[in-house]
Amino acid sequence: PPAPTIALNNDVVIPQVGFGVWQVPEDQTAKIVRTAIDAGYRSIDTATAYRNEAGVGEGIRSSEIAREDLFVTTKLQNSDQGRSATLRAFDRSMDQLGFDYLDLYLIHWPLPQLDKYIETWRAIEELYNDGKVRAIGVSNFQIPHLRRLMSETQIVPAVNQIELHPQLQQGSLREFHAANGIVTEAWSPLAQGSLFSDGTIGALASKYGKTAAQIMLRWHVQLGNVVIPKSVTPSRIAENIGVFDFELADDDMTVIAELDRGERTGPDPDTFNLA
Numbered sequence: 001p002p003a004p005t006i007a008l009n010n011d012v013v014i015p016q017v018g019f020g021v022w023q024v025p026e027d028q029t030a031k032i033v034r035t036a037i038d039a040g041y042r043s044i045d046t047a048t049a050y051r052n053e054a055g056v057g058e059g060i061r062s063s064e065i066a067r068e069d070l071f072v073t074t075k076l077q078n079s080d081q082g083r084s085a086t087l088r089a090f091d092r093s094m095d096q097l098g099f100d101y102l103d104l105y106l107i108h109w110p111l112p113q114l115d116k117y118i119e120t121w122r123a124i125e126e127l128y129n130d131g132k133v134r135a136i137g138v139s140n141f142q143i144p145h146l147r148r149l150m151s152e153t154q155i156v157p158a159v160n161q162i163e164l165h166p167q168l169q170q171g172s173l174r175e176f177h178a179a180n181g182i183v184t185e186a187w188s189p190l191a192q193g194s195l196f197s198d199g200t201i202g203a204l205a206s207k208y209g210k211t212a213a214q215i216m217l218r219w220h221v222q223l224g225n226v227v228i229p230k231s232v233t234p235s236r237i238a239e240n241i242g243v244f245d246f247e248l249a250d251d252d253m254t255v256i257a258e259l260d261r262g263e264r265t266g267p268d269p270d271t272f273n274l275a
């Protein structure tokens, strides 16, 4: 069965578990997206930088599920920040995907050194006001970036998609999001595999009769995070959405809370400036 949904700040709803396609090769993307939809996923997370938007569109069109029953996210790549580049990049993404509207458009990275995210966001606000995208958000924004965005522009981001997993629990950002009605979306929700042999997670997996991946994803779900795990293995794709038939006890949520080490697997958004 499809995952439950969470309401964004404009009442559009997003499925709490979606399917991420970073590093899925373009020539496999359509097939893998179709596999995920057949397994119950109703949300797909891609990005221009992943070079597989066309495969996402093709996989969706090959499925039995209507476009309006799916939630599609793509992201503005770093080299397209700025007003006119953003407007052009959005059109290119829509051509690649082959859709006439998008569900969620994100600024992929803030690139504070480039200092164009305000101008870029204003262009994304135009796309939203023109009805081309149902919700708009950001990715990898830190609190100061969000504060500046909210003080200099009109629309509060619906989502901030950030690296978040038991080793990097992002307490202050999650609190800031909650206080401002921004949904927290976790990328690398499984810490890219680095916690599969962790003893604490393993013990919980045995206790609940679930896999390590399911324990971590269930932890996210109970915190209220949206998650977008990635796998190209059909059994794991199905496993990762099978987290709605059990519940972690409060003390087990606490046990996972204690794994926080503030350790990133990906780049630091304050210094990442790759165009």
Ligand code: NAD
Residues within 6 Å of the ligand: 019, 020, 021, 022, 023, 045, 046, 108, 139, 140, 161, 162, 186, 187, 188, 189, 190, 191, 192, 193, 196, 211, 213, 214, 228, 229, 230, 231, 232, 236, 237, 239, 240, 266
């Ligand atoms: P992830 O945490 O989802 O881990 C994926 C890895 O775990 C893969 O190598 C996969 O082989 C393995 N795996 C997945 N399910 C498993 C299971 N049930 N059992 C055993 N192994 C399993 O990492 P990710 O792919 O980096 O992140 C997920 C998605 O987040 C990406 O596909 C992408 O859509 C998004 N993302 C966004 C950003 C961003 O900057 N906004 C950055 C990275 C990723």
